Amino acid sequence: MVDDQPIIGEAVRRMFLGVDGIAFHYCRDPAAALAMASEIEPTVVLLDLVMPGIDGLELLRRFRHEERFHDLPIIVLSTKEEAAVKAEAFSLGASDYLVKLPDRVEMLARVRHHSRGHTALRERNEAFEALRASRQVLANDLASAAQYVRSLLPPPAVLPGVKIDWRFIPSADLGGDAFGYHLLDEDHVAIYLLDVCGHGVGAALLSVSALNAVRSETLPNVDFHAPGAVLAALNRAFRMERQNDMFFTIWYGVYEISSRRLRWSGGGHPPALLLTGPTATGSHGGNANPQPTTALALESDGPLIGAVEGIAFETHDIAVPPRSTLYVFSDGAFEIGLKDGSMWTLSEFRTLLETPTPGGSQLLDTLVGHARQISSHQDFQDDFSIVEIEFS
Numbered sequence: 001m002v003d004d005q006p007i008i009g010e011a012v013r014r015m016f017l018g019v020d021g022i023a024f025h026y027c028r029d030p031a032a033a034l035a036m037a038s039e040i041e042p043t044v045v046l047l048d049l050v051m052p053g054i055d056g057l058e059l060l061r062r063f064r065h066e067e068r069f070h071d072l073p074i075i076v077l078s079t080k081e082e083a084a085v086k087a088e089a090f091s092l093g094a095s096d097y098l099v100k101l102p103d104r105v106e107m108l109a110r111v112r113h114h115s116r117g118h119t120a121l122r123e124r125n126e127a128f129e130a131l132r133a134s135r136q137v138l139a140n141d142l143a144s145a146a147q148y149v150r151s152l153l154p155p156p157a158v159l160p161g162v163k164i165d166w167r168f169i170p171s172a173d174l175g176g177d178a179f180g181y182h183l184l185d186e187d188h189v190a191i192y193l194l195d196v197c198g199h200g201v202g203a204a205l206l207s208v209s210a211l212n213a214v215r216s217e218t219l220p221n222v223d224f225h226a227p228g229a230v231l232a233a234l235n236r237a238f239r240m241e242r243q244n245d246m247f248f249t250i251w252y253g254v255y256e257i258s259s260r261r262l263r264w265s266g267g268g269h270p271p272a273l274l275l276t277g278p279t280a281t282g283s284h285g286g287n288a289n290p291q292p293t294t295a296l297a298l299e300s301d302g303p304l305i306g307a308v309e310g311i312a313f314e315t316h317d318i319a320v321p322p323r324s325t326l327y328v329f330s331d332g333a334f335e336i337g338l339k340d341g342s343m344w345t346l347s348e349f350r351t352l353l354e355t356p357t358p359g360g361s362q363l364l365d366t367l368v369g370h371a372r373q374i375s376s377h378q379d380f381q382d383d384f385s386i387v388e389i390e391f392s
Contacts, residue, residue: 003027003077004028030054030056048100050078050080057089060094145174145205152212160257179192180214191252193251195269209238227253227254227313228312249270251271255391260319262298266301269300273353274296274325275294275326276293294354323391326388326389333384333386334346334348
């Protein structure tokens with residue numbers, strides 16, 4: 001309570017005497033009120049208006065000017081009953097107005113009401129701050145995990161018979177995408193991209209584990225030249241009941257350089273697209289009048305990895321024409337929420353790949369730019385991953 005008359009302060013103190021849950025503090029000097037409030041952190045202030053030096057309205061202004069007291073309940077307790085005075089007090093931020101001295105029951109009821117409201121507001125703000133801090137920690141963890149996943153991805157490369165480039169944009173919540181490529185021997189190049197269900201650090205860790213198993217060729221008793229056998233081995237090694245019920249999709253292919261044949265197998269993954277035609281390279285030829293290309297879908301018709309035990313995975317085979325380009329991608333590259341509430345489709349994604357881009361612009365950058373332009377969100381809602389393999 002801030003009041004220059006000790007007799008009033010004593011009268012109010014006696015109103016609260018013996019009442020559980022209320023601690024009464026009295027300040028006679030209005031100039032010391034802000035400092036005292038900072039020290040004791042009250043849940044309610046009772047404020048007189050007529051005081052020497054600093055009157056109550058000026059003190060009310062000073063309280064509301066301080067950010068830490070912006071929401072503090074302030075009940076004016078004054079002898080003034082004029083409507084204009086009350087209106088001015090409320091315009092300056094008073095929470096309530098009582099003509100002194102009110103009945104004890106009313107005084108207690110008003111103080112308890114405002115105190116409970118302020119306590120609830122404090123608790124809510126503390127909860128929001130804790131949630132904000134927790135989200136920041138999670139965001140930092142996701143950013144670190146995304147950086148770690150990116151560090152494991154191979155750099156764009158020129159290997160015998162192929163030139164490989166890629167784009168990887170992790171979603172805000174970090175999906176489970178990972179990919180790679182490497183020489184199995186001097187005549188075979190392995191290419192693979194996988195996508196773990198769900199988001200977060202757990203999905204990223206599973207994708208890294210599966211990626212390492214393929215990249216390091218550590219799956220037991222497996223010929224990594226045989227795509228179907230590789231997927232069957234992954235299905236045995238990564239049973240979803242041992243991976244917190246997480247599974248993943250994958251497309252795995254092996255290109256034989258000497259014969260120009262591509263063998264592949266897929267488990268629940270979007271089909272890879274093989275572009276053939278006069279301008280099928282990743283830059284779409286750099287031709288002033290590029291001709292249309294044709295995208296052939298290399299289907300991924302096997303089951304999800306880890307979902308069903310004892311499943312065989314079929315290996316497919318195709319001849320690769322010269323100057324063809326293969327695109328292997330996750331569903332995050334085309335399942336993009338549009339601004340009208342619909343979803344971009346694989347068919348529309350495929351059409352964009354087949355559309356010639358004059359001037360030699362890079363198709364990967366065109367895809368990313370288009371996805372950002374049509375998306376209803378500032379950040380991608382799923383990992384955007386695509387690998388481009390240009391065949392000589």
